[in-house]
Amino acid sequence: MHNGIGSSSMKHYTYQTVGTCSQQIDFDIDEEGRLRNVQFLGGCNGNLQGISSLVNGMRPADVKNKLNGIRCGYKNTSCPDQLCRALDTIE
Secondary structure (H helix, E strand, O other): EEEOOOOOEEEEEEOOOOOOOEEOOOOOOOOOOOOOEEEEEOOOHHHHHHHHHHOOOHHHHHHHHHHHOOOOOOOOOOOHHHHHHHHOOOO
């Protein structure tokens, strides 16, 4: 996870996923601490666009309460779970 370049009111983050079809998650946290502009690289495009849209504007704690621990098939994690892990690294 690294803190990217952004305006003073919004911070950009990039997270390298582990154990999922997606390889990376990019997202911003706005001045109110809400999640914005979530984008997954790789993975199930339609499903991940849906997740990105649903979590837009949510507080990280609320996202983690809803998505933490979700598994994908036989895997011990999933793209939504990886988003929670990314959010864990910034709090």
